[in-house]
Amino acid sequence: MEQKNDTMTVESTPPxxxxxxxxxxxxxxxxxxxxxxxxxxxxxxxIAAMLMDQEEILKIQLLERYTEPGxxxxxxxxxxxxxxxxxxxxxGAKNSILIAIAITLIANTIGVVLGIIMGYYGGFxxxxxxxxxxxxxxxxxLMIIIVLVTIIPKYGVAELILILSAFQWIGTARLVRSKALxxxxxxxxxxxxxxxxxxxxxxxxxxxxxxxxxxxxxxTLNFAGNVGIxxxxxxxxxxxxxxxxxxxTLVSYATNPIVLSSKWWVWLPASILILILMLGxxxxxxxxxxxxDAKQRMG
Amino acid sequence: xxxxxxxxxxxxxxxxxxxxxxNADKDSAKTDDGNKDKPAQTEDNKVDTNTLPMDVTxxxxxxxxxxxxxxxxxxxxxxxxxxxxxxxxxxxxEIMAYATNVLFxxxxxxxxxxxxxxxxxxxxxxKKAKVTIQGDVKWSDGKPLTADDLIYPYEIIGHPDYEGVRxxxxxxxxxxxxxxxxxxxxxxxxxxxIDEKSIEIxxxxxxxxxxxxxxxxxxxxxxxxxxxxxxxKDLISSDAVRKNPVTLGxxxxxxxxxxxxxxxxxxxxxxKGKPKLxxxxxxxxxxxxxxxxxxxxxxxxATSFPTNQYDGVKDLSNVSLxxxxxxAYSYVGFKLGKYDKVSSKNIFDEKSKMNxxxxxxxxxxxxxxxxxxxxxxxxxxxxxxxxxxxxxxSYYDDTLEGYHYDPEKAKELLDKAGYxxxxxxxxxxxxxxxxxxxxxxxxxxxxxxxxxxxxxRQNWKDVGLxxxxxxxxxxxxxxxxxxxxxxxxxxxxxxAAWGTGTNPSPIGLYSEGAEFNMSxxxxxxxxxxxxxxxxxxALEDMNSDKPKEEKYRSKAFRTWQEYMSEQATTxxxxxxxxxxxxxKRVKNYDAAHENGSxxxxxxxxxxxxxxxK
Numbered sequence: 001m002e003q004k005n006d007t008m009t010v011e012s013t014p015p016x017x018x019x020x021x022x023x024x025x026x027x028x029x030x031x032x033x034x035x036x037x038x039x040x041x042x043x044x045x046x047i048a049a050m051l052m053d054q055e056e057i058l059k060i061q062l063l064e065r066y067t068e069p070g071x072x073x074x075x076x077x078x079x080x081x082x083x084x085x086x087x088x089x090x091x092g093a094k095n096s097i098l099i100a101i102a103i104t105l106i107a108n109t110i111g112v113v114l115g116i117i118m119g120y121y122g123g124f125x126x127x128x129x130x131x132x133x134x135x136x137x138x139x140x141x142l143m144i145i146i147v148l149v150t151i152i153p154k155y156g157v158a159e160l161i162l163i164l165s166a167f168q169w170i171g172t173a174r175l176v177r178s179k180a181l182x183x184x185x186x187x188x189x190x191x192x193x194x195x196x197x198x199x200x201x202x203x204x205x206x207x208x209x210x211x212x213x214x215x216x217x218x219x220t221l222n223f224a225g226n227v228g229i230x231x232x233x234x235x236x237x238x239x240x241x242x243x244x245x246x247x248x249t250l251v252s253y254a255t256n257p258i259v260l261s262s263k264w265w266v267w268l269p270a271s272i273l274i275l276i277l278m279l280g281x282x283x284x285x286x287x288x289x290x291x292x293d294a295k296q297r298m299g
Numbered sequence: 300x301x302x303x304x305x306x307x308x309x310x311x312x313x314x315x316x317x318x319x320x321x322n323a324d325k326d327s328a329k330t331d332d333g334n335k336d337k338p339a340q341t342e343d344n345k346v347d348t349n350t351l352p353m354d355v356t357x358x359x360x361x362x363x364x365x366x367x368x369x370x371x372x373x374x375x376x377x378x379x380x381x382x383x384x385x386x387x388x389x390x391x392x393e394i395m396a397y398a399t400n401v402l403f404x405x406x407x408x409x410x411x412x413x414x415x416x417x418x419x420x421x422x423x424x425x426k427k428a429k430v431t432i433q434g435d436v437k438w439s440d441g442k443p444l445t446a447d448d449l450i451y452p453y454e455i456i457g458h459p460d461y462e463g464v465r466x467x468x469x470x471x472x473x474x475x476x477x478x479x480x481x482x483x484x485x486x487x488x489x490x491x492x493i494d495e496k497s498i499e500i501x502x503x504x505x506x507x508x509x510x511x512x513x514x515x516x517x518x519x520x521x522x523x524x525x526x527x528x529x530x531x532k533d534l535i536s537s538d539a540v541r542k543n544p545v546t547l548g549x550x551x552x553x554x555x556x557x558x559x560x561x562x563x564x565x566x567x568x569x570x571k572g573k574p575k576l577x578x579x580x581x582x583x584x585x586x587x588x589x590x591x592x593x594x595x596x597x598x599x600x601a602t603s604f605p606t607n608q609y610d611g612v613k614d615l616s617n618v619s620l621x622x623x624x625x626x627a628y629s630y631v632g633f634k635l636g637k638y639d640k641v642s643s644k645n646i647f648d649e650k651s652k653m654n655x656x657x658x659x660x661x662x663x664x665x666x667x668x669x670x671x672x673x674x675x676x677x678x679x680x681x682x683x684x685x686x687x688x689x690x691x692x693s694y695y696d697d698t699l700e701g702y703h704y705d706p707e708k709a710k711e712l713l714d715k716a717g718y719x720x721x722x723x724x725x726x727x728x729x730x731x732x733x734x735x736x737x738x739x740x741x742x743x744x745x746x747x748x749x750x751x752x753x754x755x756r757q758n759w760k761d762v763g764l765x766x767x768x769x770x771x772x773x774x775x776x777x778x779x780x781x782x783x784x785x786x787x788x789x790x791x792x793x794x795a796a797w798g799t800g801t802n803p804s805p806i807g808l809y810s811e812g813a814e815f816n817m818s819x820x821x822x823x824x825x826x827x828x829x830x831x832x833x834x835x836x837a838l839e840d841m842n843s844d845k846p847k848e849e850k851y852r853s854k855a856f857r858t859w860q861e862y863m864s865e866q867a868t869t870x871x872x873x874x875x876x877x878x879x880x881x882x883k884r885v886k887n888y889d890a891a892h893e894n895g896s897x898x899x900x901x902x903x904x905x906x907x908x909x910x911x912k
Contacts, residue, residue: 058753059757060750060753060754060757062670062671062673062674062675062754065674079750080675080746080747080750081750081753081754150775150778153770153789154771155770155771155772156771237743241768241771241772252746253746255587255746256607256608256745256746257587257588257590257591257608257611258590258607258608258610258611259746261611262610
């Protein structure tokens with residue numbers, strides 16, 4: 001009986017938004033575990049980082065140079081300057097995650113707004129912005145970021161976020177524009193227009209919600225990418241300033257062959273954390289992507 | 300798929316456990332025999348550089364001939380300009396050391412002595428110097444070395460088409476050099492050939508520096524018979540420089556793979572006798588893999604070994620480590636003025652932010668240099684007390700106290716100078732009670748530099764000084780010196796280093812006219828002292844029989860060192876030790892600057908066919 005009832009409801013009203021996502025996650029255990037794990041991990045990192053005294057952890061204690069894990073109360077050992085690796089790992093992860101969130105939000109807001117405007121108005125505006133985007137896409141982004149980072153006189157977390165955001169919106173804008181272009185030709189948009197609704201309301205109250213599934217996927221995957229970009233830059237030495245730890249700076253200790261071969265506690269935890277973060281976010285993102293596309297759904 | 304993951308994670312876990320075991324084993328071994336075998340190392344890995352030997356002798360019967368394998372540590376290919384007149388890459392000079400054209404040999408104070416190919420006689424009154432070839436010396440192609448070969452390098456460097464860096468103020472000190480360079484004269488009028496074996500050079504002025512190959516004197520011969528036919532502007536790309544240079548050294552060039560390796564064979568015409576080795580192969584090794592390469596016995600000797608990889612070679616059983624003091628010092632400098640390009644003079648600004656001797660001294664006392672040298676550099680650097688490295692034994696002032704770590708004294712000095720914490724935040728304000736922040740420019744290099752800079756900032760904070768990094772991060776080598784030299788207003792103080800070369804005279808680094816005087820500090824006392832060091836009086840008793848400490852120049856050096864220490868415009872930080880790993884199959888190797896193996900390559904022998912593993 002019950003089973004029959006279920007199929008009945010499915011047939012009568014197609015599942016919408018959140019229901020599809022929940023069903024997709026139910027089907028994909030890996031994504032579910034990743035989702036719960038990621039949330040727990042990120043929240044606990046943020047809370048732990050709040051409770052920590054950053055200055056105390058970053059204080060250099062020469063006597064504790066390269067203390068091994070488990071010795072003198074250092075759970076994950078200490079680096080070359082005697083700084084606690086566990087504390088640095090948590091603060092570094094917090095910095096990396098917050099920076100990635102900030103970049104994702106800023107870049108996606110710009111991208112979405114521009115994308116919808118281009119898609120909705122089409123014609124000259126679309127053409128103009130698309131050519132600008134085409135131009136920006138041909139530039140070697142990473143190189144330009146590195147140059148900008150080295151030439152600006154005052155450099156800190158805020159500047160890094162702005163520089164990175166300045167190049168991240170392009171992809172989002174293109175994606176949203178293509179979707180908004182087809183959405184803008186739909187009947188409900190024409191109906192709104194004839195009723196005299198303002199362009200602004202149509203764009204952000206009408207079209208935007210219809211792009212939400214796409215946006216959620218884009219946000220998640222972008223977030224993973226931005227964690228990668230920030231850690232990559234810091235690894236190369238162009239990311240955060242030296243006094244601010246990040247996952248990338250922790251991994252970059254491994255460029256010294258001696259640290260790489262005999263001081264694994266300095267770089268391995270950070271590397272594993274990056275791996276887990278990336279895999280987790282990507283599993284979640286892929287489940288969301290499938291949920292957004294009826295053809296790929298598993299559930 | 301699942302299975303693969305399982306296997307992978309198992310392997311991973313096993314690897315971790317193994318790595319952990321490995322460390323534990325090593326550590327226990329260290330404490331066990333630490334006191335017996337390695338007196339140089341205390342528990343916390345500190346090296347006492349005094350006991351890191353200069354030379355090594357390994358037991359065993361020497362094999363006949365053999366090939367010495369040298370690892371040249373660099374991350375970029377060498378340029379391959381094998382001419383002393385034209386090269387500008389330090390790695391080329393390290394390669395050329397095996398086939399050098401050098402005429403003179405230097406003693407412990409880096410002054411010319413009489414044992415080299417040529418002998419120097421200075422006639423200070425007439426401002427003349429005579430260079431004489433001693434005995435019959437032949438080039439590696441069998442042609443005799445003549446006076447023309449001694450003159451030819453001057454004609455290359457002075458030539459209108461010469462583009463290298465050696466046509467400088469020193470070179471213009473030779474009478475007639477400028478006229479020749481401008482094309483007004485066919486020859487350099489100040490250089491005369493006396494006979495087939497000797498030349499005479501006339502200078503505009505002669506200072507004590509001439510004994511350390513200064514004042515324009517050139518220390519190398521050039522094979523005129525080989526180079527004559529090549530126009531000077533084409534020399535740098537010619538085969539005579541790139542592929543088959545003729546040399547006076549212990550070895551001659553055999554095969555050159557540009558940027559990668561050079562193979563030398565013994566030079567039967569070497570003036571000290573034919574080398575015992577058959578061949579020397581010099582190969583480029585990236586700095587990250589040299590430790591591993593020494594361990595697996597790929598090389599016998601490594602040159603310019605990176606100090607921060609000391610950990611990787613210190614416990615190897617097949618390698619002996621030699622230590623040699625570097626001709627360099629690191630320092631903290633303070634910006635006290637500007638360099639005026641128009642008048643080519645340093646202009647000292649009394650009102651500059653850092654112009655308070657108490658403040659500068661306090662900054663020096665607040666730095667825990669001792670701990671940094673001990674922990675980060677493992678004793679391969681030691682706290683410097685003077686601006687002359689101790690290798691220059693007769694000029695170095697060993698009685699100078701310098702700036703040792705004394706935070707209490709630093710606080711006292713700051714209080715005295717009027718830098719007091721008025722708003723109670725633990726950071727001192729300036730004399731007028733305004734916020735006081737010092738901007739420090741520091742160089743990036745090895746991966747420990749950042750931690751060191753942070754440690755010093757912490758030290759300064761402990762005495763209440765707020766020090767921030769210029770640009771917020773460490774600055775890359777080239778742009779660092781660009782900024783410091785251009786008197787960037789964002790820099791109040793900077794951490795840098797000088798290589799002194801073999802001529803310790805400080806006039807090029809601290810005088811009023813020196814662009815390299817980067818603190819821009821000038822005073823009339825200082826100018827007098829600097830002139831004193833290179834004065835005629837100093838030259839007069841250079842070669843007298845007085846004990847070295849009694850000589851005029853030694854005294855002048857000491858006065859200057861004491862004055863600089865008091866003024867604290869440039870605070871010396873470290874003296875450095877270079878480490879040279881040598882495989883135990885090398886029978887005898889001496890790293891000393893004076894009369895070391897590099898000067899006596901013909902005596903180096905091996906005791907095995909291949910480097911030991």
